[in-house]
Amino acid sequence: MSSKAKATRRCHWVPQAYLKGFAADDRKPPRIWRLSNQCGEAEVKRIDKVAVKNHLYVVTGEDGQRDDTQERRFSELERFFASNPWCALQTGYVDLSSQTLRKMVALLAATVFVRNPAHFNLSKRIHQSFVEAFSGPLGLPDAVIVGGRRVELDHSAWPEHAKASEDDLKRNWFDMMNSCGDVARMFLNMRWAMVASEEPVFITSDQPITFLHPDLRFRGIQNPQTSVIFPISPTRVLCMDHRHGEPDNEYYAAQHCGAAINMLVWRNALEYMFSPRDPHEVCQQILALEDVLPNLHDEVLPKGADTV
Structure with a gap:
């Protein structure tokens, strides 16, 4: 083989x-x-x-x-x-x-x-900024306002997202590229x-x-x-x-x-x-x-x- x-x-x-x-x-x-x-x-x-x-x-x-x-x-x-x-x-x-x-x-x-790698670098910076913003003592917000409407947030996927590796972030990038x-x-x-x-x-x-x-x-x-x-x-x-x-x-x-x-x-x-x-x-x-x-x-x- x-x-x-x-x-x-x-x-x-x-x-x-x-x-x-x-x-x-x-x-x-x-x-x-x-x-x-x-x-x-x-x-x-x-x-x-x-x-x-x-x-x-x-x-x-x-x-x-x-x-x-x-x-x-x-x-x-x-x-x-x-x-x-x-x-x-x-x-x-x-x-x-x-x-x-x-x-x-x-x-x-x-x-x-x-x-273009500029897109991947941008997605990494956005991910890092979210992790830094919401990993502190205040934690995640319970809801956000989108288009004047309150949207409740589900926190269950946050731990996995916060610890995403570079390969994990690449796979997300690949998904975006494949749906272009x-x-x-x-x-x-x-x-x-x-x-x-x-x-x-x-x-x-x-x-x-x-x-x-x-x-x-x-x-x-x-x-x-x-x-x-x-x-x-x-x-x-x-x-x-x-x-x-x-x-x-x-x-x-x-x-x-x-x-x-x-x-x-x-x-x-x-x-x-x-x-x-x-x-x-x-x-x-x-x-x-x-x-x-x-x-x-x-x-x-x-x-x-x-x-x-």
Whole structure:
């Protein structure tokens, strides 16, 4: 009887299959430009060496063995990034109203959004804050007010929740990731528009799904003023918003060499910009945006008069 396959160690939260579309060269393995917003110089890195963390989607089972079921689920989904519809979306002018295409892209966008380690770190901080707040002498409240209604609390599950291990919290995170169809449906209900460039100008980051709102805070996907940017390739960026009065499923010409979109993607990064070209050139174009910064939100969002 063969032994159980060794669990995946290196887990990529930005799929390698996605980043290959932004590769800086044709080498094997492919490489990509990377620039940190913390320190250091721009560098060309192998794609298999970026946006990666050991055992990020792996937990230890009751038998003491590492379980990488979640990583293998992602691997199955990531096959879409090599599919013919995705490849056509990267460079062509495909029909964005196709329900098959929209469902694929919405699911990929939702998964890329929820699998980011920033979400897990946030859930750990929230858990720790609850434990610290309610483990003192005052204990748990007997009820909370939700929407003006008093809701009685059941304390029976609190001891187990309070002592949850990192693996326990990961399993909760996995459950959320595996039910991200709700997020995908929200994306499907938005207006879709593609910003297109003849030249490879767009970047992506270690947090590729960028949410925009006029007050620069996340107000929820369904907020009427929320819009979403998802870089598809160096020549295509998908924009989703709630401007249903504007044309749906249209293509729009990139403005300012794509610098306005690149600035928003770069600002949203956890730490790293990923680019097919030298990040110094990208940053120089962003710095040249001074004249449009006051109206950047409107500059980025596609409008009917600009269709191509």
